Amino acid sequence: MGDSYIPPRRGSIDNPLRIAVLISGGGSGLLAILNHQLSKPSCHVTKLIISDNIDSKGLNYGSDFNVTSFAIELPIIQDKYQQRILHENIVHEKLIESNIELVIMSGYMRILTPIFVKKWKGRLVNIHPSLLPKYPGAHAHRDALADGANVTGCTVHLVDEGVDTGRILAQSEVPIFEGDTLEILQERVKKVEHLLYPQTLDNYCSK
Ligand code: GRF
Numbered sequence: 001m002g003d004s005y006i007p008p009r010r011g012s013i014d015n016p017l018r019i020a021v022l023i024s025g026g027g028s029g030l031l032a033i034l035n036h037q038l039s040k041p042s043c044h045v046t047k048l049i050i051s052d053n054i055d056s057k058g059l060n061y062g063s064d065f066n067v068t069s070f071a072i073e074l075p076i077i078q079d080k081y082q083q084r085i086l087h088e089n090i091v092h093e094k095l096i097e098s099n100i101e102l103v104i105m106s107g108y109m110r111i112l113t114p115i116f117v118k119k120w121k122g123r124l125v126n127i128h129p130s131l132l133p134k135y136p137g138a139h140a141h142r143d144a145l146a147d148g149a150n151v152t153g154c155t156v157h158l159v160d161e162g163v164d165t166g167r168i169l170a171q172s173e174v175p176i177f178e179g180d181t182l183e184i185l186q187e188r189v190k191k192v193e194h195l196l197y198p199q200t201l202d203n204y205c206s207k
Contacts, residue, residue, distance in 0.1 A: 005122030011043035027058015029106035032194035136164035
């Protein structure tokens with residue numbers, strides 16, 4: 001996959017990095033980032049929230065926190081690959097228009113094409129709910145439970161052209177207990193994600 005990451009400039013409290021958060025659903029991770037940025041002087045600031053889903057509850061945090069937020073849904077065209085390219089082009093344009101310097105995927109349920117990744121590589125971060133390289137893909141909790149694992153966790157990583165294969169920035173472990181359901185495990189992992197993601201962004205933005 002190559003290690004050709006181009007990092008963002010170094011953010012500071014006086015001149016924080018302008019970040020965009022990409023979401024698809026509830027946006028609890030986004031909320032944790034927004035609260036973190038409000039709670040103390042930060043070297044990153046959220047300037048844009050984009051969802052690929054108009055019904056995404058997380059979009060409401062835009063008005064709550066006075067951050068521009070909107071949905072960019074998939075355009076309706078037959079060819080699936082062209083549809084992805086077109087969609088990503090619109091997202092990219094909006095990021096550029098808002099002078100975004102770092103893109104944060106937080107529960108964004110789309111796999112980005114290598115074309116988009118190349119434009120943002122090193123400035124595109126994701127959180128995944130497992131201890132990568134274990135349980136990549138869309139069903140990390142289901143896979144951990146099916147495996148009979150007694151520990152899982154979450155990983156913040158740079159995005160590369162693969163699926164959940166980019167350079168790891170930070171990880172936290174989370175225990176799995178007997179009788180855990182998918183929902184229970186998901187909530188336990190999210191609690192840890194909400195600490196790990198903002199902290200990791202602090203470190204990455206001030207490097
Ligand atoms: C998180 O667990 C994240 O790791 C995964 O999707 C979940 C997003 O939850 N990719 P939310 O929308 O932030 O509540």
